[in-house]
Each structure stands twice: as C-alpha cells, then as structure tokens.
Amino acid sequence: MSLDTTTLIAILAMAAVTYLTRIAGLFVADRLVLTGRAKAAFDAIPPAVLVAVIAPTALTTGWAEAIAAAITAVAAFRLPLLGTVAVGVIAVVVLRNLI
C-alpha cells in the first residue's frame, strides 16, 4: 500500500476544512439567523456545487452521457438513490453501445 505525500496533504486539508464546518455551528448557534435571499443562497450551495462537479461529464462528453443524464434525472424523482444510480449506469452502457 502506497501513500503519496501530496495526496496525504490533500486528505488532511479536506479533513481539517470539513471538521471546521462541523464545529463552526457550535459557536454561531445564537447569531446565525439567515432569512430571505441570503438563506436561499446558502440553501442553494449543495445542489449548486454538486451540479457544477458533474456538468462537464453530463453535458459535454457526448450524446450517450447527455441522454443518460436526462434519463437519470427523470428516475431520480421516482426511485431511491441506489435505484437512480443503477438506472444511470445501465442507460449509459446501453447508449454507448448504440451510439
């Protein structure tokens, strides 16, 4: 088993940042009351980040990936998480063989 130094630093940085976000709420519990647009912007962070990460794969790789992403999105509102993943993976394998 190997351990790359830069990878280790990246893991430790991710761990430190994550722990800080986890305990920060403890110190702002009395003060952090977001309302209106500020709350909407804060609530939008997780979906905005998740979409930004996958957008290149989903939209600009090829037709198979783009169509599979659309099929997955339809499934996502009807199936549990694992079912959604299964539909997406099967769709992309089938479409790559067809297109």
Added chain:
Amino acid sequence: MDQANPFVSTPRRDIQAGLRDIAPVAVAALPIGLLFGAIAAAKGMSTLEVLLMSSLVFAGGAQFAAIETWISPAPVLTLAFATLLINARHVLMGASLTPKVRMSRVQTLLAYFFLTDEAWALSERRALERPVTGAYWFAMAVVLWANWTLSSTIGAILGSFLGDPERIGADFAFTALFIGLVAGFGRSRVTLVTVAASAIVAALVHYFIGAPWHVASGALAGIAAAYLAAPQETRS
C-alpha cells in the same frame, strides 16, 4: 422498547434508540461506500489513501466531488475549496442542533466530528420529543463512521480487480449519484434556477477554460442565481 416509559432516558435506551434509527441508513450507505472505494481505486488512489480519506474526512459528497476531479498530484487548494463549499451546510446544521444536544462543550466538539446529513436529520427528529444525549449520538455516529470507512476500503480492494471502469459504466456512477442527490433538494423554482445556472456555467467554463475552474465558477453562478431568484422577503 421505549414505549413502557417514554420520558425516562437511560444511556442503555438511548444507545438502543440510536442503533435502531441508524440501521436503515447504514444499510443504504453500504453500497455507496463500496462504490466510492471502487471509483477511487480506479482513479489511482491506493487502499490506504482511501481508508485515510474516508475515516478522516467522513463526508460522502465532498469525497465524491474530490474523486470526480481527481488528478495526480492532488490539487490541494482546489480540493480544500470545493470541500469548504460542499460542507458549508454543516455550519447551519450544527447551529440548529446545538441548543438541542445534552452534552458538554468538549463532548460536543468530539461529537460533531461525526456530524453528517443523516445523523443531523435523525437527531433533529428525535429532538422534537426529547434532548439528544451523547449515548444516542455516539451510537449512531460510530456505526455510520465505521460503516463508511470499512465499505469504502473494501470497495477500494475489490475495485482494483474490476479493471476499466468505463466498460461497466462505473465511471458514470457518480454522475448518476449526484443527479440523485440533487433531486433530493426538490423541484422548487429557486432550485431549478440554481441547477440550470450552475450546469450551464460549469459546462462552458470546463469547455473553454478547463478543470478544475468549472467547480467554483459553476457553484458561484448557481448560488448567485438562487439569490436573485428568491423573493426578497423571508419565506422560510
């Protein structure tokens, strides 16, 4: 079990309640952990590196995002910034939960290492009836943490035997996973505007400028779009 005298809280009962509440979540997370480990191995991470990341970071969304954009050598600042963006929601979760937990400051500092969407949601639900004790919290937290660390490590070991991930569509698995996670945020107008702005900007930036700039620019576009699309007055 709690029905006999629901208002008496003993550590034993709290541990049992924690285990009972977390069990279905742990079962659902098991294949996700295997998947993470397998994809991380396919991207070139060693089993030890996967074990360290899952046990120390313990945040699925941030870990999948890191693996999706993984290159060697690892871009430390980019990964840290993406992690901060994805996990910023923890601040609100911790702020909301803190008045409801019955633990000392030091215990809470240790307890919140294990703060996840799932443990938070279950604790908020339990807090409607009674305070969240350390026994309840740590029973849930340790099970979920051990489950995630073990399943992703096993996934990394098995993944190195799977070979080319494209052949079985495994490279698309996290794209599908993220679509499923995004769907969990609902179909409100603000969410749809957020998703559209983030997707378009991220795809364009990736196409014309390249990785890893699409993550931050797409995310910021989505956040700005949510700010503009939301009504000015409080509505929550």
